[in-house]
Amino acid sequence: MRYDAIIIGAGPAGLAAARAAKHAGKQTLIIDDNHGPGGQIWRGRDGIELKGVDRRFSTQITDLNFSATQIILATGARELFLPFPGWTLPHVLGAGGLQAMAKQGLNVQGKSVVIAGSGPLLLAVASNLKKAGADITLIAEQAPWSSLLHFGSQLLRWPSKLTQALQLFNINYTPNLWPIEAKPGEVLMSNGKTYPCNYLACAFGLLPNLELARLANCKIENGFVKVNRHQQTSVQGIYAVGELTGIGGLEKAEAEGEAAGAGTATLGNHQDFVKLLTRTFKLRDELKQLAQPDTILCRCEDIPFSRTTQCSSMREAKLQTRCGMGPCQGRICGPILEQLYGWPSDSVRQPLYPVPLKSLIQS
Amino acid sequence: MPHIVINGTPHQADEKTTVAAALMNLGITSRTSVSGQPRNPLCGMGICFECRVTIDGIAYQRGCQVEVREGMEVSTDAI
Numbered sequence: 065m066r067y068d069a070i071i072i073g074a075g076p077a078g079l080a081a082a083r084a085a086k087h088a089g090k091q092t093l094i095i096d097d098n099h100g101p102g103g104q105i106w107r108g109r110d111g112i113e114l115k116g117v118d119r120r121f122s123t124q125i126t127d128l129n130f131s132a133t134q135i136i137l138a139t140g141a142r143e144l145f146l147p148f149p150g151w152t153l154p155h156v157l158g159a160g161g162l163q164a165m166a167k168q169g170l171n172v173q174g175k176s177v178v179i180a181g182s183g184p185l186l187l188a189v190a191s192n193l194k195k196a197g198a199d200i201t202l203i204a205e206q207a208p209w210s211s212l213l214h215f216g217s218q219l220l221r222w223p224s225k226l227t228q229a230l231q232l233f234n235i236n237y238t239p240n241l242w243p244i245e246a247k248p249g250e251v252l253m254s255n256g257k258t259y260p261c262n263y264l265a266c267a268f269g270l271l272p273n274l275e276l277a278r279l280a281n282c283k284i285e286n287g288f289v290k291v292n293r294h295q296q297t298s299v300q301g302i303y304a305v306g307e308l309t310g311i312g313g314l315e316k317a318e319a320e321g322e323a324a325g326a327g328t329a330t331l332g333n334h335q336d337f338v339k340l341l342t343r344t345f346k347l348r349d350e351l352k353q354l355a356q357p358d359t360i361l362c363r364c365e366d367i368p369f370s371r372t373t374q375c376s377s378m379r380e381a382k383l384q385t386r387c388g389m390g391p392c393q394g395r396i397c398g399p400i401l402e403q404l405y406g407w408p409s410d411s412v413r414q415p416l417y418p419v420p421l422k423s424l425i426q427s
Numbered sequence: 428m429p430h431i432v433i434n435g436t437p438h439q440a441d442e443k444t445t446v447a448a449a450l451m452n453l454g455i456t457s458r459t460s461v462s463g464q465p466r467n468p469l470c471g472m473g474i475c476f477e478c479r480v481t482i483d484g485i486a487y488q489r490g491c492q493v494e495v496r497e498g499m500e501v502s503t504d505a506i
């Protein structure tokens with residue numbers, strides 16, 4: 065079957081693209097790694113409409129060796145983690161990470177949770193976990209009050225987002241606060257206080273999943289895929305929508321998806337909101353000094369911070385310490401090294417995920 | 428409720444639960460790191476591989492991307 069449009073990623077951006085493409089009369093296929101549609105926000109939600117669109121789930125795209133008139137990349141974002149002592153303990157997860165686990169069956173009923181890190185996602189996670197029965201004892205935002213007050217005043221330009229922010233507001237939200245050290249069942253915060261918790265849900269913002277865009281040689285600018293008003297990348301026939309073109313949330317993702325699918329220009333001042341988010345939730349330097357010599361940076365290979373201090377590039381760290389050589393292929397420690405040392409990420413090689421020989425033989 | 432076998436011991440898991448969530452609900456960590464530390468899921472979305480387990484004999488499966496099925500055998504032996 066030859067498709068007019070193939071969409072990779074079935075989050076809000078990819079779903080909007082698929083529906084618009086179908087509506088425009090295109091033979092459309094949507095693919096996602098998850099076992100159903102929804103992406104991060106609607107993970108596990110039933111009844112998502114995709115009439116007339118071919119779909120393939122539980123399918124991870126690791127190369128672009130297929131052709132279609134239009135390929136729309138809608139691979140979304142992941143969380144940025146920063147290492148601090150104890151961040152590898154079993155009760156420490158990502159913020160969206162703990163939420164994703166709760167959406168896939170983790171029982172958080174009655175569990176006490178400290179949420180920490182940065183960005184509007186912390187409040188969304190708090191609200192969702194609370195609905196699932198968790199007891200949110202603290203939401204620590206590293207950004208200072210001054211940035212957040214400016215953010216609040218600017219939100220008047222986006223009334224729907226202001227309403228959302230007000231709905232999500234939580235009495236335990238505390239700016240200017242960040243984690244120093246996690247220990248079993250508790251976390252020491254930058255105010256010198258220790259907070260007991262069953263879970264510490266912690267992440268410092270979102271990063272676009274650029275692997276496929278890089279593989280396709282799409283131009284990346286300031287960390288995001290460069291697109292025109294029609295969401296077209298620098299490569300003919302390849303489009304990028306949603307978090308890939310700037311971390312901006314649901315409305316942006318849907319507007320861009322719809323434009324790419326329909327073949328129209330994206331409407332709205334989404335990039336202004338992206339810039340406002342970036343400015344507001346800029347990470348403070350103290351966060352980059354939390355790792356101690358024995359704090360693990362690369363979780364796949366258990367490489368401590370002390371082993372990377374002699375290196376001068378991502379490549380050198382890989383060759384000398386094996387940092388980034390494990391199964392996640394540097395998806396977690398690459399951005400950490402970039403934050404701590406300013407080293408740009410290495411290029412991507414195929415296959416995007418390692419396939420161990422053993423599993424090939426056994427499957 | 429699906430019956431699953433984890434490290435040789437039978438357990439029950441809830442419907443529509445991923446392997447990673449089922450393990451956490453049972454208080455079983457998903458793997459032991461190369462230096463011997465117990466690890467649990469981090470990202471919950473298929474990126475970090477901290478949830479990797481062997482499922483029905485196939486190694487290196489990301490538990491957060493696979494729902495439990497009746498009779499499934501899971502082993503937390505991945506390093």
Ligand SMILES: Cc1cc2nc3c(=O)[nH]c(=O)nc-3n(C[C@H](O)[C@H](O)[C@H](O)COP(=O)(O)OP(=O)(O)OC[C@H]3O[C@@H](n4cnc5c(N)ncnc54)[C@H](O)[C@@H]3O)c2cc1C
Binds near residue numbers: 072102125163188313
């Ligand atoms: C963990 C997490 C939780 C979040 N929770 C919320 C929330 O509760 N509320 C909120 O407003 N915002 C949330 N966000 C922010 C969210 O990124 C945006 O609001 C919005 O969902 C972005 O939509 P998207 O379609 O661009 O990406 P996503 O929703 O991230 O969808 C991308 C999809 O692409 C798939 N994919 C990626 N790579 C591949 C590949 N190689 N092969 C196949 N499929 C692939 C992924 O599995 C995913 O389903 C969350 C973000 C993260 C990272």
Ligand code: FES
Binds near residue numbers: 472476478
């Ligand atoms: S928890 Fe990160 S890949 Fe499953």
